[in-house]
Amino acid sequence: MKFLIVDDHKIIRDGLKQILSKSFPFSICDEGENAEDVFGKLKESSYDVVICDLSMPGRSGLDVVEQIKLTHPDMPILILSMHPEEQYALRALKAGAWGYLNKTGGADILIEAIKRVLQGRKFIPASVAEQLTLSLSSPYHSLHEALSNREFHIFKLIAEGKSISEISDLLSLGSTTISTHRARLLKKLHLRTNADLTKYALQHNLL
Template sequence: MRRILIADDHAIVRRGLKEIILEAFPSAEITEVADAEDLINKVVKEVWDIVLSDLSMPGRSGLEALQQIKIHAPKLPVLILSVYPEDQYAIRVLKAGASGYLNKDMAPEELVNAIHKVLSGRKYITPSIAEKLATNIDLNTQGPAHARLSDREFEVLKLLAAGKSISDIASSLFLSSTTVSTYRARILAKMNLKTNADLTQYSLENNLI
């Protein structure tokens, strides 16, 4: 019997995933959580065969949760699900230890195939991700300017570029306004930009928003 943990803050998404999984794995024991904190706690306290986690959840992001999971259970396969295109986050999550990255508009068969693959100890990597990995071996020295940002800085970049205020970002990420302002300063410095308008223009040109 497989023990599967699903993490997503939308109940309807969890229900859909559960139905798809149970059709392919009728004897699976599936547990649901709605945020990253509960996800991390479940991984620390219990043994699982695989985790399916949303990338964007209240509080800590799925990417931060992934990093914590890999500390406590380095061999536990984690599939990251997201509404964001592959070119925005796929390489980041794979480098952080994920076993695969799937867009939420995937076909059910694709999800089942991904689960089978990672349960067998392999990575689930689409051809487009494989190509990006081959041409961007070191994101710290190659690729676009936003590739130099940390995961949290990248999150803040996208929110700033979308027109969110410092206080709005602080509230949504459970950070202080001072911390968000510090992230903003780092982002501008690393990307050699000066204003939020510059960030928005850059993000539009690079399909980040």
């Protein structure tokens, strides 16, 4: 059994390796901090499961999932994030993840998710399954659902009060690129200011 753990916090990676070694005694755990590490590891080896954080320096976990699916379409990917399920789970599943777990959950849930995806099945928590059902059955969709994954990520950061320069540093993107994304997402959401973005995020439980 071979796992790839991707998280920019070493304490999280070490904790996950300890959990996995207990439940899968002869497993091998490779690790990485960012998207570049992921793609480098995938060129060298194949993995039974990739466990990936959502928020990392540079490209987001959603970008990583989409890229992995292009080159390794059958490789199971579990997103393990601090963000509540209602904020990112549907996006992660649509991007190609096999499951979404919140970091506040216990080790037993993680192991259950891994065993399920190893059987070729998706791991969808009950709260996410309900959202998915409503999303598929409802003819109405919120404006933010039309945002690309990159735009949504930047939208969240702006709504949290981050400046253009701070977001630029976090995502390793130029300030001009961030400003362009900001202009696009404001247009898509029919909003004008950063304060409007924060208000919208609060109204839709995105913060």
